[in-house]
Amino acid sequence: xxxxxxxxxxxxxxxxxxxxxxxxxxxKQNVIPHLxxxxxxRTKDTVPDHSIENFSIANxxxxxxxxxxxxxxxxxAGLQEGDFYGMVFQDSDLAKWLEAAAYQLMAQPDQELxxxxxxxxxxxxxxxxxxxxxxxxFTIKEPDKRFTNLxxxxxxxxxxxxxxxxxxxxxxxxxRELLDxxxxxxxxIDRTFGPEKGKLKGYPxxxxxxxxxxxxxxxxxDEKHLRLAKYFxxxxxxxxLYFDWEFEKRNHEAHFSYLYPPYGMYSNGSKYAQYHxxxxxxxxxxxxxxxxxxxxxxxxxxxxxxxxxxxxxxxxKLYENMExxxxxxxGGVGSTPNGEMxxxxxxxxxxxxxxxxxxxxxxxxxxxxxxLVEQDSRYADTMERALFNTCIAGxxxxxxxxxxxxxxxxxxxxxxENPNRKHVLPVRPAWFGCACCPPNLARMIxxxxxxxxxxxxxxxxxxxxxxxxxxxxxxxxxxxFDVTTDYPYDGEITISIKQEAEFTFHLRIPKWCGNEYxxxxxxxQVITDSVNGYAVLERDEHEKPSLEAHFLPGQTDxxxxxxxxxxxxNIVNYPLL
Numbered sequence: 001x002x003x004x005x006x007x008x009x010x011x012x013x014x015x016x017x018x019x020x021x022x023x024x025x026x027x028k029q030n031v032i033p034h035l036x037x038x039x040x041x042r043t044k045d046t047v048p049d050h051s052i053e054n055f056s057i058a059n060x061x062x063x064x065x066x067x068x069x070x071x072x073x074x075x076x077a078g079l080q081e082g083d084f085y086g087m088v089f090q091d092s093d094l095a096k097w098l099e100a101a102a103y104q105l106m107a108q109p110d111q112e113l114x115x116x117x118x119x120x121x122x123x124x125x126x127x128x129x130x131x132x133x134x135x136x137x138f139t140i141k142e143p144d145k146r147f148t149n150l151x152x153x154x155x156x157x158x159x160x161x162x163x164x165x166x167x168x169x170x171x172x173x174x175x176r177e178l179l180d181x182x183x184x185x186x187x188x189i190d191r192t193f194g195p196e197k198g199k200l201k202g203y204p205x206x207x208x209x210x211x212x213x214x215x216x217x218x219x220x221x222d223e224k225h226l227r228l229a230k231y232f233x234x235x236x237x238x239x240x241l242y243f244d245w246e247f248e249k250r251n252h253e254a255h256f257s258y259l260y261p262p263y264g265m266y267s268n269g270s271k272y273a274q275y276h277x278x279x280x281x282x283x284x285x286x287x288x289x290x291x292x293x294x295x296x297x298x299x300x301x302x303x304x305x306x307x308x309x310x311x312x313x314x315x316x317k318l319y320e321n322m323e324x325x326x327x328x329x330x331g332g333v334g335s336t337p338n339g340e341m342x343x344x345x346x347x348x349x350x351x352x353x354x355x356x357x358x359x360x361x362x363x364x365x366x367x368x369x370x371x372l373v374e375q376d377s378r379y380a381d382t383m384e385r386a387l388f389n390t391c392i393a394g395x396x397x398x399x400x401x402x403x404x405x406x407x408x409x410x411x412x413x414x415x416x417e418n419p420n421r422k423h424v425l426p427v428r429p430a431w432f433g434c435a436c437c438p439p440n441l442a443r444m445i446x447x448x449x450x451x452x453x454x455x456x457x458x459x460x461x462x463x464x465x466x467x468x469x470x471x472x473x474x475x476x477x478x479x480x481f482d483v484t485t486d487y488p489y490d491g492e493i494t495i496s497i498k499q500e501a502e503f504t505f506h507l508r509i510p511k512w513c514g515n516e517y518x519x520x521x522x523x524x525q526v527i528t529d530s531v532n533g534y535a536v537l538e539r540d541e542h543e544k545p546s547l548e549a550h551f552l553p554g555q556t557d558x559x560x561x562x563x564x565x566x567x568x569x570n571i572v573n574y575p576l577l
Contacts, residue, residue, distance in 0.1 A: 005372045005456040008472050010106040013449035018467035019488065023392065023445060028104055031399040031442050035097050036116060038431060041066040067435065069093045070123070072136040077126035084140040087434055088255060089154035089206070091136050094120060095161035096439035098178070102168035103446035117169065121178045124162070132184035134162065147192055151205040151243040151273060152255040156232075159185055160208030167215045168447075183220065186213070190228055195235070202242045203232045205273055207291050210298025211365070214305065230302050233311070236295075237278040241270060272339050280314050284321040285342045289334030289354070290436075292318075292342065293362025300369035312373055319370065321345075323382055330393075330577055331386030332406050333359045337423040350408035354423065357394035357403060357437040360386040361444045364451065371454050371463060377533025380463035381511040383451065387464070388488055389577045394428075395441055401428035402438045455479075461506040461534060465493050477501040488575045491517075491551030497544040506534035507549050512572050514554025521545050 015024050037043045068085035073094070075082045084090075101117045104110065128134045135155050138146045147155065163186070166178040193200050204210070213229035216222075235242075270276040272287040274295055285292040296315050303312040325345040327333050332355025335343050340354055367383035370376075394403045405423050412426040431438070454461040455472050460479050465487040472479040480499035485492060491513060495505070509517055509530060519528050519535055522545050528535040537547060553574065571577060 005375070005454055007368070007372070007450040008453045008455065008470060010103055010447060010449045012471040012473075013452060014107075014469040015449060015466060016469075018485065020445075020448065020466045024107075024448070026399045027100070027442060027445050028108070028110075031395075031438075032097070032100055032104060032113070032446075034400055035100075035439055035442060038067050038435075039069045039094055039097060041068060041071060067093060067431070070120070072140065073120075073123045073127045076136040076139040077123060079123075079126070084137055088137045088152070089158055089436070091134075091158040092154070092161040093435055093439050094124075095158065095165045096436075096443050098165035099161070099168045100439060100442035100446045102165065102172040103443065105172040106168075107446070107449070114173065118175070118177075121169070121175075121181075125177060125181050128181055128184065132186075132188035134159070134181065134185045147200070147202070148246065148250060149205075149253075149255055150202045150246065154206050156189070156204035156209040157206040159189065160204075160210070160212035163209070163212035163216050164443075167212075167219055170219060179219070182216070183222075186216065186225060186228070190224060194228070194231055200242075201235060201238075202246070203236045203275075205243070206288075207232075207274070207295040207298060211294060211301050214298065214301035217305070226302070226305060229298060230306060233279055233295075233299050233302050237270075237275045237281070241275060243270065243273065243275060272341065280311060282314065283317055284345075285318055285326060285333075287339065287341050289340055289342055289359040290356060290362050293333070293359060293366050297362065297365040297369050300366065300373060304369070304373050315366075315370065316374075319366070319379070319382075323378070327363075327382070328353060328355060328390075328408065329385070329571070330355065330389035330406065330408065331360050331363060331382060331384075332390045332408075333363055337405070351411070351414075351421065351424070353405070353407050353409075355390060355406040355408075357391065357406060358440050360390035360394075360406070361437075361440050364391065364444060368451050371461070375454055375456065375459075375461045375506065375532060375534070377463075377508045377511070380508050381533075384464060384510070384575050387451075388575045391441060391444065394437060396428050401430050402432070402441070403428050404432055404434070404437050458503045459506060460503055461508070462495075463508055465508075465510075474501070474503055477503070479503050491549075491553075491574055493549045493551070495547040495549075497539070497546070500544060502539065505537040505539070505547065506531070507537065507547075509533055509535055510551055510575065512553060512575055513551040516552040516554035518550045520548040520550075523548070 015021055069090050071080065071082065072084055072086065072090055074080045075084065098117055098120060101113055105114060127136060127139065129139065133146060135158055150156065163182045166182040170176060170179045193202050210229045210232050213225045217225035274287050274291055276286065279295070279299060296318055299311055300315050302308065303315065322333065326342050328348055332353060333342065334340050334354040334356055335347050335349060336352065337354050340356055363386045364383050367379040370379040390406045394406060403425065405425065407424045410424055410426050414421045415424050415426055452464045452468065453470065453472060454463060455474060458474055460472060465485055467483055467485055469482045478499060479501055482496045482498065484494045487493060519526055519537065528537055539545060553572070
């Protein structure tokens, strides 16, 4: 297992030109400032959504719908009067914004943005309770019910996102305030949950904290953080089932009543929240798609750090089933609005697709981690499909409107008149009652530099193609090069080596090109070995060659819905559907 494989650093990879140069600039100029205004309730163009309950936009009925996220923290901190407003996981919107801001600061210092982040972090600290507990919903609304409904109420989910923000902000600025806040919250959780006698045997309802704890461990080197992440992975699905136990203990009181029988979470057994079996016994993704992706991401992280080959093999099995049977050609996952869930093999309807933006973002997280353990181009191909055809499609060109659901087939009249299609919108709304996707997209795009390359010893694996200037730390040397391309609009890539060093390039051969590609070194065509879907180019330390790759659309078949086989050259232009 490649414990030492790593990504490139955001500050050392400049994405300033081409498609993603424009999108990165949009993040800085439009998206991050716009999201900040929304979180502070200073915009008047937000639209309600409530996920699948109230798609008034389909009828052209736009209404104001505040976030109240910052206000919730002010109320929890005692700085203003009022009631909690929003979803039980509203805190995570601010956490994801902070994480996006941190990545933006890694790429380019910005005093104004840093001050906004510092002010938000100060407010978060004021909202924290004396014992380290941090959650505005329970602090304001139900302080006597903390940790009583892990299955539904997202306490660990919000904690996970805030940990990710804390780690990113510490990496960006060296400031520890949010990191210390979240270490205190983790201590609060660790005092309450775990395998030790007297502790509750719970685990997250919505997975997220697992991967976040691994990130925290990497900066604190505190074994407790890794141990807790591993515990949450291993305890999930063990009998007696904790969520059933806490449901009984609450006298069947539910936060989201629609999740319960006859239609909801418990009507589908424990599959919705992936506790139907222990994680290591699961063979296919079932239930809520975003939860599946975050669970798998955390499991790969734990497997990598603990050298757990069996756990990694489980993740690989889950991927292979999903990629071949439960994923849309767009890289979308989740085929039903009922629970935003995976269903069964080959159930991939184009007109009823859910394909949540967050789910494809989570798929990218999962694939990035798989690549750090096993450099196989399949994972990068899947990551590319999700990025180009679902993730960035979830945002408008001005960065102010977003899709939650990403359909393959839209009939505006059906969206208005057919209750079964009310989740499929013909236009991107400005905001949502459940607004997880916009800030999630922001944090993924601002960290995109970490998805381009994997460095393993003296080997550089090129996983995503886009124009950039890279400086990668290898073992005792640096790989410095520029990538020039008009990808994804054509398949020609030029890599210009800028500094003498001896290392090996592994260029991903995209699945969409089949075997239709050519490699050139200093304009002379060369025949290369292909290993795990990468063209391997070894180079001498005394050479600074120009490398060129020409990828041409080839004949590759994808199976869609288990009913039809389409030639990819007929429906895909390079990586774009």
